[in-house]
Amino acid sequence: MYRAHVLICGGTGCTSSGSVAIQETLAKQLKEKGLEDEVKIVQTGCFGLCALGPVMIVYPEGTFYSRVTPEDVEEIVEEHLLKGRIVERLVYSDTDDENATDTSLNDTTFYKKQKRVALRNCGVINPEVIDEYIGEGGYQALGKVLTEMTPEEVIKTILDSGLRGRGGGGFPTGLKWKLAAGNQADQKYVCCNADEGDPGAFMDRSVLEGDPHVVLEAMAIAGYAIGASQGYIYVRAEYPIAVHRLQIAINQAREYGLLGKNIFDTGFDFDIDIRLGAGAFVCGEETALMTSIEGNRGEPRPRPPYPAVKGLFGKPTILNNVETYANIPQIILNGAEWFASMGTEKSKGTKVFALGGKINNTGLVEVPMGTTLREVIEEIGGGIPNGKKFKAAQTGGPSGGCIPAEHLDIPIDYDNLISIGSMMGSGGLIVMDEDNCMVDIAKFFLEFTVDESCGKCTPCRVGTRRLLEILEKITSGKGTLEDIDKLEELAAYIKANSLCGLGQTAPNPVLSTLRYFRDEYVAHVVDKKCPAGVCKDLLQYTIIEDKCKGCSACSRKCPVGAISGEIKSPFVIDQNKCIKCGACIETCKFGAIEKK
Amino acid sequence: MKSLAELAAIRDKMKNSVAMREGAGGIRVVVGMATCGIAAGARPVLNTIVEEVAKANLSDSITVTQTGCIGICQYEPVVEVYEEGKDKVTYVKMDVDKAKEVVEQHLKGGKVVTKYTIGK
Numbered sequence: 068m069y070r071a072h073v074l075i076c077g078g079t080g081c082t083s084s085g086s087v088a089i090q091e092t093l094a095k096q097l098k099e100k101g102l103e104d105e106v107k108i109v110q111t112g113c114f115g116l117c118a119l120g121p122v123m124i125v126y127p128e129g130t131f132y133s134r135v136t137p138e139d140v141e142e143i144v145e146e147h148l149l150k151g152r153i154v155e156r157l158v159y160s161d162t163d164d165e166n167a168t169d170t171s172l173n174d175t176t177f178y179k180k181q182k183r184v185a186l187r188n189c190g191v192i193n194p195e196v197i198d199e200y201i202g203e204g205g206y207q208a209l210g211k212v213l214t215e216m217t218p219e220e221v222i223k224t225i226l227d228s229g230l231r232g233r234g235g236g237g238f239p240t241g242l243k244w245k246l247a248a249g250n251q252a253d254q255k256y257v258c259c260n261a262d263e264g265d266p267g268a269f270m271d272r273s274v275l276e277g278d279p280h281v282v283l284e285a286m287a288i289a290g291y292a293i294g295a296s297q298g299y300i301y302v303r304a305e306y307p308i309a310v311h312r313l314q315i316a317i318n319q320a321r322e323y324g325l326l327g328k329n330i331f332d333t334g335f336d337f338d339i340d341i342r343l344g345a346g347a348f349v350c351g352e353e354t355a356l357m358t359s360i361e362g363n364r365g366e367p368r369p370r371p372p373y374p375a376v377k378g379l380f381g382k383p384t385i386l387n388n389v390e391t392y393a394n395i396p397q398i399i400l401n402g403a404e405w406f407a408s409m410g411t412e413k414s415k416g417t418k419v420f421a422l423g424g425k426i427n428n429t430g431l432v433e434v435p436m437g438t439t440l441r442e443v444i445e446e447i448g449g450g451i452p453n454g455k456k457f458k459a460a461q462t463g464g465p466s467g468g469c470i471p472a473e474h475l476d477i478p479i480d481y482d483n484l485i486s487i488g489s490m491m492g493s494g495g496l497i498v499m500d501e502d503n504c505m506v507d508i509a510k511f512f513l514e515f516t517v518d519e520s521c522g523k524c525t526p527c528r529v530g531t532r533r534l535l536e537i538l539e540k541i542t543s544g545k546g547t548l549e550d551i552d553k554l555e556e557l558a559a560y561i562k563a564n565s566l567c568g569l570g571q572t573a574p575n576p577v578l579s580t581l582r583y584f585r586d587e588y589v590a591h592v593v594d595k596k597c598p599a600g601v602c603k604d605l606l607q608y609t610i611i612e613d614k615c616k617g618c619s620a621c622s623r624k625c626p627v628g629a630i631s632g633e634i635k636s637p638f639v640i641d642q643n644k645c646i647k648c649g650a651c652i653e654t655c656k657f658g659a660i661e662k663k
Numbered sequence: 664m665k666s667l668a669e670l671a672a673i674r675d676k677m678k679n680s681v682a683m684r685e686g687a688g689g690i691r692v693v694v695g696m697a698t699c700g701i702a703a704g705a706r707p708v709l710n711t712i713v714e715e716v717a718k719a720n721l722s723d724s725i726t727v728t729q730t731g732c733i734g735i736c737q738y739e740p741v742v743e744v745y746e747e748g749k750d751k752v753t754y755v756k757m758d759v760d761k762a763k764e765v766v767e768q769h770l771k772g773g774k775v776v777t778k779y780t781i782g783k
Contacts, residue, residue, distance in 0.1 A: 070727065329665075
């Protein structure tokens with residue numbers, strides 16, 4: 068029996084900041100001090116506070132240590148595990164109050180406002196040990212479904228819960244299942260979309276890494292509901308830890324008879340295989356994903372027929388996102404009313420967001436639907452670093468849009484976000500401050516979609532390229548007001564005529580920034596200025612005469628010799644030679660150089 | 664695995680283990696584990712309490728944890744029991760057998776073992 072558990076995050080974020088070395092050092096230290104039978108090391112999935120990694124929690128106290136280095140480990144073992152003295156200097160505290168004593172993660176503002184349903188086991192259990200998942204109530208829902216419920220009852224429960232697809236579309240999950248269940252076929256399939264491709268999004272990866280069994284259990288439940296015996300998880304090969312843990316989980320579930328033939332002696336057969344994606348963004352689109360599983364080049368096809376009618380290998384198929392599945396077992400165990408009691412009228416439950424960009428607490432958060440963006444960004448996210456001003460939040464990745472400060476108090480749900488020109492998307496939430504140029508942001512996402520367009524339909528293949536060219540023209544200072552009109556016209560055309568979701572939503576970053584930040588576009592075109600100081604071609608570095616002491620530091624640093632002058636009198640930058648690298652600004656001790 | 668009963672068995676087996684991470688528990692048992700406590704033999708006392716609590720299936724309602732020096736080094740090993748709405752109980756000069764008795768009588772039975780408390 069262990070008297071203490073040390074949980075070390077083994078998610079991708081903390082692994083890259085060195086949690087593997089921490090774990091090895093800890094194991095060595097425990098052995099040296101003879102504590103290996105008293106203290107248990109548990110490698111878990113993501114806790115959510117990736118910015119503070121590597122993170123470690125010590126139970127029973129629940130002490131949360133952040134930014135732990137291998138050198139700190141000995142002190143933690145010696146002081147905390149041996150003598151019971153908490154190592155205060157490593158304890159994470161979200162306030163600057165020196166007297167703050169909340170050493171437990173649950174007391175921090177980062178966690179207080181969160182409601183963890185899909186992430187309930189992430190950072191709590193060891194994802195590579197099936198017994199730990201079972202200990203937290205795992206596979207109970209599958210047992211309940213197989214022994215106590217009919218497939219119709221399962222579908223009704225999911226329908227009543229109001230769960231909508233968490234991949235971004237927001238289609239009612241229960242309805243999807245009902246349609247697939249209603250189609251007769253000799254074979255049906257259950258697929259899991261784990262091809263998370265939005266830049267900055269890592270919700271699905273964290274669930275797969277931290278709680279892989281929940282996805283397996285939910286897929287088996289789905290299989291029972293629609294009458295399928297085979298499942299596929301389509302996961303990107305760029306997620307090696309997730310793939311590894313999924314495979315372990317599948318093997319363990321098979322060994323326990325929780326996957327395979329005659330599960331719980333009820334005559335129900337269900338098995339799951341992994342299919343690796345090669346990292347094409349378009350394969351997150353459902354028809355392209357299934358085409359890829361079939362072994363063909365990942366390209367979308369027109370719908371209808373919808374997958375529920377004719378999906379994988381031409382058979383009725385349901386395809387849900389990882390996070391959608393992660394909610395299913397809890398809905399079965401706690402009931403549809405419990406789930407429907409969270410959230411807003413049309414969006415029930417919770418949503419996981421990957422917080423990134425200009426925000427203090429980069430990481431993973433799960434909040435009830437209806438929480439405002441302001442709560443997520445300012446309270447849970449800890450606000451914008453360096454005292455900068457919030458400018459916009461980007462949701463929905465390359466398919467979504469930017470939400471300006473005036474809409475920060477809007478409750479987050481599917482319909483609200485669409486009404487303000489963005490979308491829920493899969494849950495990437497990128498925060499931007501006053502130093503971000505909105506035209507540049509639109510250009511960034513367009514570059515991404517141009518790269519990722521599969522090329523099958525013309526509006527997307529050619530249209531997005533033309534959009535990007537116009538944006539490049541604007542950011543290089545050669546744009547005209549007419550170009551802005553052209554952007555809007557072309558964007559509307561691409562939206563209306565593209566074959567799949569990738570093209571239909573690709574112009575959104577342009578349209579939403581035009582809607583809220585048109586003045587920035589105009590500034591680029593008319594004044595030939597970039598207000599945020601990002602677009603290089605529109606910048607000018609100048610020396611303020613009054614502040615310049617004539618020390619020559621900048622001119623010695625300038626790589627192209629563009630700065631000249633006499634010692635002790637103001638220097639001048641030759642605009643024709645300047646390459647706008649910014650080296651002079653960094654060098655000047657007197658703040659005499661400005662960028663405009 | 665072919666039955667729900669087997670699943671429940673694994674769940675119960677693991678429950679005590681994962682319960683620690685819920686951080687719940689109405690009663691907190693704190694063992695002094697500073698240098699003085701360790702020297703006096705606090706570690707086996709702590710481990711015994713953890714084991715006995717788990718054996719009695721009380722891990723859900725009792726948190727066993729450690730603390731630093733309480734300041735009464737001559738009385739170590741010291742075990743303190745905190746319960747909501749009740750006075751703190753301090754046991755002194757504990758050993759493995761006494762610890763078992765405290766778990767049995769106090770934690771399970773609700774009766775303070777006065778012969779081991781401080782100021783008896």
